[in-house]
């Protein structure tokens with residue numbers, strides 16, 4: 297079968313190639329790939345900056361935002377042929393650490409977790425893949441190809457849960473949520489926040505086009521420019537850019553008792569940034585800065601419930617391009633108008 301593989305750590309090694317059928321040790325459920333979403337992590341892996349091949353192998357099958365159709369459910373009673381499914385990405389570390397021991401692999405303490413398509417387990421960019429039944433999430437078949445958005449939605453399900461958990465340390469009635477960045481994660485954050493009934497604001501660099509349209513279609517308010525120029529102090533900021541100056545401005549702008557949830561991974565930042573000044577503000581306003589990554593099964597369940605309720609037309613506009621596997625290189629290049637690009641392996 298065809299698969300998109302890469303030699304982690306070596307830039308320019310990604311290729312579409314013939315590989316053996318998936319190993320039965322990878323799980324008793326056999327799935328035919330429909331589509332796989334592309335994200336910044338995939339680009340980093342292809343650029344040789346991140347990623348690990350399975351032990352004893354030199355190449356890794358790429359892809360962690362999956363959608364497929366069950367070909368053979370194996371002995372699992374809960375699945376049947378034709379079910380639309382998405383594969384959970386992370387596996388608990390083998391030690392296990394206390395959090396992995398209780399199913400919170402997203403909170404892994406020792407970093408020895410593994411991840412499909414990223415860290416030591418093959419991903420989903422192959423015509424067929426296998427998976428353990430306990431790591432399969434069924435998706436509403438009426439979502440069609442939109443089920444490929446489940447994985448990024450889980451990241452938001454966890455982040456919003458973290459915000460609520462932190463907020464509830466005191467009396468907590470958030471009125472305004474600001475999302476910084478209107479990429480796929482930011483837009484899904486705005487969607488998730490809009491379900492809670494709070495006033496949602498989204499800020500991004502672009503001034504016109506699809507991003508502002510999608511924000512307004514949610515009933516949210518769109519802003520371009522600086523966080524510092526906003527005419528209000530948000531109760532919650534979900535930071536999805538990973539850009540140093542946006543993070544710095546968010547910490548300045550958050551309201552008293554507010555929570556800044558960081559979901560973006562970037563580098564560098566603002567030089568001459570006075571850390572104690574920032575800390576003093578956080579102290580005097582009881583602010584919390586919380587980082588959030590990955591998702592456990594509870595978040596996968598919550599995300600699948602949220603997606604099933606979402607407006608299909610709105611969700612469909614998030615997928616701005618579908619590429620064939622042989623054009624994976626184009627899929628990895630983000631165009632100015634791209635939000636989510638998917639590689640489509642089979643018709644829905």
Ligand SMILES: [Zn+2]
Pocket residue numbers: 388389392393394395396397401403404405406407408409
């Ligand atoms: Zn762990």
